[in-house]
Amino acid sequence: MTMTDDTTPDFAEADVLVVGSGVAGCAAALSAAREGAEVLVVTKAERPEQTTSHWAQGGVATTRSDPEAFERDIIEASADTADPEAVDTLVSDAREAVEDVLVETLDVPFDRAEDGDGGNGGDGSDFDYTREAAHSEPRILHVNASTGKHVLGPFLNHLDDHERVTVRADTAALDLITHEGRVHGAIVEQDGERESVFAGATVLATGGIGALYRNSTNPETATGDGIAMAALAGADVEDMAYIQFHPTAYAGEDPFLVSEAVRGEGALLRNAEDERFMPDYHEEAELGPRDVVARAVADERERTGGVYLDVSPLDFESEFPDLAEKCEERGVDWESGIPVEPSEHFLCGGISVDDRGRTDLDRLFAVGECARTGVHGANRLASTSLLEGLVWGLRAGESAAGFDPERVEAPDLLDRDPDLPAGFAREKFVRLRRVMDENVGLRRTPEGLQRATAVLRRLKGEVDAYTRTRTSRSLYELRNASVVALLVARQAMEADPVGCHALEDVTSDEGDADEVPANASD
Ligand code: SIN
Numbered sequence: 001m002t003m004t005d006d007t008t009p010d011f012a013e014a015d016v017l018v019v020g021s022g023v024a025g026c027a028a029a030l031s032a033a034r035e036g037a038e039v040l041v042v043t044k045a046e047r048p049e050q051t052t053s054h055w056a057q058g059g060v061a062t063t064r065s066d067p068e069a070f071e072r073d074i075i076e077a078s079a080d081t082a083d084p085e086a087v088d089t090l091v092s093d094a095r096e097a098v099e100d101v102l103v104e105t106l107d108v109p110f111d112r113a114e115d116g117d118g119g120n121g122g123d124g125s126d127f128d129y130t131r132e133a134a135h136s137e138p139r140i141l142h143v144n145a146s147t148g149k150h151v152l153g154p155f156l157n158h159l160d161d162h163e164r165v166t167v168r169a170d171t172a173a174l175d176l177i178t179h180e181g182r183v184h185g186a187i188v189e190q191d192g193e194r195e196s197v198f199a200g201a202t203v204l205a206t207g208g209i210g211a212l213y214r215n216s217t218n219p220e221t222a223t224g225d226g227i228a229m230a231a232l233a234g235a236d237v238e239d240m241a242y243i244q245f246h247p248t249a250y251a252g253e254d255p256f257l258v259s260e261a262v263r264g265e266g267a268l269l270r271n272a273e274d275e276r277f278m279p280d281y282h283e284e285a286e287l288g289p290r291d292v293v294a295r296a297v298a299d300e301r302e303r304t305g306g307v308y309l310d311v312s313p314l315d316f317e318s319e320f321p322d323l324a325e326k327c328e329e330r331g332v333d334w335e336s337g338i339p340v341e342p343s344e345h346f347l348c349g350g351i352s353v354d355d356r357g358r359t360d361l362d363r364l365f366a367v368g369e370c371a372r373t374g375v376h377g378a379n380r381l382a383s384t385s386l387l388e389g390l391v392w393g394l395r396a397g398e399s400a401a402g403f404d405p406e407r408v409e410a411p412d413l414l415d416r417d418p419d420l421p422a423g424f425a426r427e428k429f430v431r432l433r434r435v436m437d438e439n440v441g442l443r444r445t446p447e448g449l450q451r452a453t454a455v456l457r458r459l460k461g462e463v464d465a466y467t468r469t470r471t472s473r474s475l476y477e478l479r480n481a482s483v484v485a486l487l488v489a490r491q492a493m494e495a496d497p498v499g500c501h502a503l504e505d506v507t508s509d510e511g512d513a514d515e516v517p518a519n520a521s522d
Helices: 023-034 067-077 084-105 147-160 225-232 260-264 290-304 321-329 385-400 424-439 446-467 473-494
Strands: 011-019 039-042 165-168 171-179 182-190 193-204 243-250 268-271 307-310 338-347 350-352 364-366
Touching: 011 023, 011 182, 011 385, 023 039, 023 084, 023 147, 023 165, 023 193, 023 385, 039 171, 039 193, 067 084, 084 385, 147 165, 147 385, 171 193, 171 225, 171 473, 193 225, 193 385, 225 350, 225 364, 225 473, 243 260, 243 290, 268 290, 290 307, 290 338, 364 385, 424 446, 424 473, 446 473
Parallel strands: 011 039, 011 193, 039 165, 193 364
Antiparallel strands: 171 182, 182 193, 243 338, 268 307, 307 338
């Protein structure tokens, strides 16, 4: 790989350019490098904490003795909308991918069963498999309830030491470089400096879209960059209406996810009147489908003024020490219950890809949350996202290797003015989030979606007026968020109301999403 030097300040080359450094991006980089490719990973994250994978709590579901049961659970959780072939790919590859990469290469310290009985299911290993909602057996590998960081930390360290991989942190991809229908890399920005990266193949692994909502379990870097860049380059983007809201994020300052695994171990949901309400909403009660539980939590909060997670049925502190610590840091007395509310969590749709992560643009791949593989359909089974990122990352990286970079004419972004009016990006983001929260969140109506689409179209027009002549990371993040928000709202108007996309039958809601007080802040 030729990296930038003093005489060629405006470009770099790589066999494979990976955009994003969550588990999917790391897996793509690893497998491309194993194929002999020189790999450049660019990531907006300055620290692992700025990737959604780091925040993942529950774990990595894997295939144990009964692959058919795993497939059935994924398809049932998706309300029969998942693509059976994609599900079969995931389940067939799961065990080898987990053993090869997570266990043997990275030595992830998954929890082990104490009784030596083969990990509560007797499959010969001593892993302490746990269970979450809609799983018919314990099959989730975990490191207490902070699995993501225990996978991602070793993964990034491994790549840092890899001779064929270079990771550039705090570096944003602004736009793809395309020429005659083929993708040749991306324009990137680091510390205000822009350059073209020409690549034989480009893998988008930019994660989800949490930054489009006020409350999200994603980091604020999740502005949907890969989806927007791919859509603007002409790639197909599907299933954007299907956004999962997690039922139990801490409802207070500095929110954090309270893993479904806590309910899996027996925690109960109670409303402000101290009533356990989930049995009235679903036969599986607290372990019902995530969208059902999230809507029930929203309803009960509205009806009674609050919902909390009662952890008294379990030994919370010893089973979930990281969560107990998070509570203590925020002054939450978990013994009296943890206040919770739904929060944006995972996008089931994204850039359409095949079983190797190939998009419909030549030499462009997408993996992880920004990709739509078909595994999740309209709703995702818990703890399948790290696995999907791993499996598709490995497949895409392998297929992306073997193409030579070619220097073509790149978009004219390098020398543009970066300046924006003071507060421009912040003010637009506040408006965008408000529109999304009010109309394109957990609760949606046809009228609200229509209103949101009109407002978002205007907002995108205001942003586009600047992207014609100016370029900066914050402007492009805003552009990406506005492109993706509009895709979500538009597709939600057309999508089947199933899984995580439900339409309420309200004909007289009269809110005006475009009315934002001048002093609105986030
Ligand atoms: C959780 O730990 O509750 C999240 C797991 C997931 O979303 O897969």
